[in-house]
Amino acid sequence: MAISISLQCLGLVILAAILLQTITVAISFIYFNKVLNTMKESFSRSSVSCLINANLHSGLEESTAEDRKRSPCSQVTQQLHYHIEKTMAGRFQKEISSAMRNKLTGVRPALSPGVPLPKVAAHVTGVVSPTDSPVEEGSRSSRGYLGQRIRAWEGQRGLSFLQNMELRGGELLVPTAGLYYIYAQTYFRLPSTEESEGEAKEETGLTREEEGAELVQYIYRKMSSYTGPILLMKSFRSACWPRGQEPGLFSLHQAGTAYLQPADRLFITVSNASAMEMDGRASYFGAFLVG
The missing domain is CATH 1.20.5 (Single alpha-helices involved in coiled-coils or other helix-helix interfaces)
Incomplete structure (x- = not known):
């Protein structure tokens, strides 16, 4: 128990x-x-x-500057401030450099993603006018440019088109500021030596073979704020007059970019305009906005 x-x-x-x-x-x-x-x-x-x-504690208020400098909290804060300042300075320097570079070179700033560029383009072709001469005559002193300006361009029919650009008197009118790609081609038909021998000797005293032919094409820009046209591009070649009965066929082509302003005008001039063939598939010029 x-x-x-x-x-x-x-x-x-x-x-x-x-x-x-x-x-x-x-x-x-x-x-x-x-x-x-x-x-x-x-x-x-x-x-x-x-x-x-x-400070979390009132005792820290009485601590010396050296103590605060050695404290872990102060060191962390300094490192964080250093990295923030370094990052902001680098970003600021990059933006300033880009802005200054664009200002000096005249490059248009890129648009924001998703915002399309304005659709500005034109392609005009040669056409033979039954009433008017395809070129504009006049002295160089009164015109302010080299060669003879081509006036007979077609902007509506065939292969030509105008998209937010106008064709006035053989000139393309620029509606929007920006970087444009500009191109032109002109086509020449030089008569054979037998066809033009007598005419050349009567005018210059030289035969066609001795004289030769200089073919030149110019692209000009006309600004509303400037009195005379500005030469943007030119292309040239030396051609010999063809022998025999067959004519000689030659073409000049050039292209490039230029920063244009609203109301600027583009036009084409050539030498030997009387020998130019205004075939729409061989003689043409145009421009379109690229940036």
């Missing part, structure tokens, strides 16, 4: 010890979890304070 009571007492003691240990572990877990949360909040506030250069 005494042994049974002793076993019961021992069991109660063991059960009480286990219960006490469980309660102790639970209390410890709750306590340490609370401590960790408190430390986490304190660290978060400290990080924010480092960024805004604020």
